[in-house]
Amino acid sequence: MAKIQKIKGVADLFPEDSARYAFMEKTARDVFSSYGYGELRVPILEKTELFCRSIGEETDVVQKEMYTFPDRKGRSLTMRPEATAGIVRAYVENKIFQPGKVSKYFTFGPMFRYERPQAGRMRQFHQIDSEVFGAAEPQADAEVLLMLSSFLSKIGLEKLSFELNSLGCPECRPKYNQALKDFLSSLDREQLCEDCQRRMDTNPLRVLDCKSRNCKALTEKAPTLPDHLCGECREHFDTVIALIDEAGLKYTLNPRLVRGLDYYQRTAFEVTSGDIGAQTAVAGGGRYDGLVESLGGPKKVPAIGFACGMERLAMLLQGEFEPATDFYVALVDERAAREALIFGEKLRRSGLKGEVGFTAKSMKAQLRYANKINAQKCFIFGADEYENGTVTIKEMTDGGEQATVVRDEYFK
Template identity: 85%
Template sequence: MAKIQKIKGVADLFPEESARYAFMEQAAREVFTSYGYGELRIPILEKTELFCRSIGEETDVVQKEMYTFPDRKDRSLTMRPEATAGIVRAYVENKIHQPGKVSKYFTYGPMFRYERPQAGRMRQFHQIDAEIFGAAEPQADAEVLLMLSAFLGRIGLKKLSFELNSLGCPECRPKYNQALKDFLNSLDRSELCEDCQRRMDTNPLRVLDCKSKNCKALTQNAPTLPDHLCGECREHFDTVIALISEAGLEYTLNPRLVRGLDYYQRTAFEVTSGDIGAQTAVAGGGRYDGLVESLGGPKQVPAIGFACGMERLALLLDGTFEAENDFYVALADERAAQNALLFAEKLRNNGQKGEAAFSAKSMKAHLRYANKINARRCFIFGADEFENGTVTVKDMAEGGEQTTMPFDEYFK
């Protein structure tokens, strides 16, 4: 019978690798809760309309990348390609909004997009996500950026670049879109890639987000958003920049940074690394003040957030993440199997963690395995220990001591 293999673009994360993800999740929990964020767990499956309305019908995510299918009642469902839309849906559906109330949430888990698998990019991937609702002030933007920096620092990442831009608002964005459209219409349309030719008519801003070297070169002299900001957007962005500069966060301004999803406005940002090949972005986000209303919520609920790609972060983590254990119980005589198992259980009841052998092996094999699982001590149950009611304790440090004592005396 043929073996059943995993689907292309997904991964099995065994303990050595999943420990990296657990490490990032714990760091996120510690950092985000220190800023007043609470954990929100949202469904993996949502109605397809949620992502079409929030992300945008003309985005690559909706057009090409979503896993969408009809259920048994012919309702169109989609496996979430990102977390923000689901969090906003939960926020609106559960009527969280109250005038003057600020709500902060974080979540993490698997997302799904049909893309070409490569280093740091999978079809089932994982994100850490944080969102804040009800704060329109630039101080909220600055705090989100500083919290993201604190999280990345907590997991030991240093060689990163923060890139910022302002995408304007519904007041100034249309004027910029027209200026950009005029510029694009002055080009030879046929020289742009097929996606950009389509975007020129549906969402010209997305042309600036194209990864094609040719399209980048053709649009090198395109008008920039910062030059078309209204007074309020300019003041907002200048305040954000001043705050993070005062806090010591280094950044660069990138006038071509537009993000890939339609709901962003005003502050947009991306964190990149040059150490993971072509896929340089490890985190990104921005402000999306109109999204709550567009999904049926109250008007004028400001919001801002970010997401981190855990697969890409995992590529940047230094060192190994092998589990450390307090003990290993070695069984050298089958007659002592019961004593060995009960001794291990007593150790665990006393707050220690470790493993016990189920079958007798040579001491060389036991000690090799104790080293492999990074056990601090090895407790040996052999023929002498069985006959005398004792246990031998070996310190696994190099040149560690070895002592023998009565079985029950260890716990006194």
């Protein structure tokens, strides 16, 4: 019978790999909770309309990348391509909003996009996501940036670049869009890629987000958003910059940074690394003050958030992430199998982590395995230990000293 293989673009994460993800999740919980965030878990499966209305009909995510299918009743469902839309849906559906209330959430989990698999980019990938609702002040933007910086620093990543831009608001964005359309209309349309030819008519801002070298070169002299900001947007962005300057966060202003989703406005940012090839972005986000209203919530609920790609972060993590092992119980004499198992259980109940050998093997083989799993101590059950009610304890570090003790006395 033919074996069944995994789907292209997904991965099996064995303990040595998943330990990296567990480390990132634990660090995120610690850092985010110190800023007043709580964990919110939302469904993987949502109505397709949620993503069309939030992300934008003309984005590449909706046009090309979503896993969408009808259920048995003909309803269109989608595997979530990102987390923000689902969190906003939960926020609106559960009527969390109250005047003056600030709500802070974070979540982890798998996302799904049909993209060409490559280093750091999978069709099932994982994100760490953070969102804040109810805070319009630039101080919220600055705090989000500083929290993201703190998280990345705590997992050991230092050689990263923060890029910032302001995308304006519904007041100043239309004027910029018109200026950009005027510029794009002066170009030879046929020289742009097929996607950008379509974007010129449907969503010209997306042209600036194109990764094609040729399109980048053709639009190098395009008008920039920062030059078209209204007074309020300019003041907001200047305050964000002043705050993170005072906090010591290093960054670069990138007037071409527009992000890939339609809901962003005002502050937008990305964190990039030069150590993982062409796919340099490891985190990104921004402000999306109109999204709550567009998904049926009240007007003028400000919001800002970010997401980190865990596959890309995992590629940058240094060091070993093997689960800690305190002990290994080595079974050398088959007669001691029951005693070995019970002894190992007592060790775990005392707060230690480790394994028990189920089959009797040679001492050499048992010690080799104890070394392989990085056990700190090896508890040996051989013929003498079985007959005398003892256990031999061998230190796997510090010179390998060993001693034999009465089992009943060990836990007293």
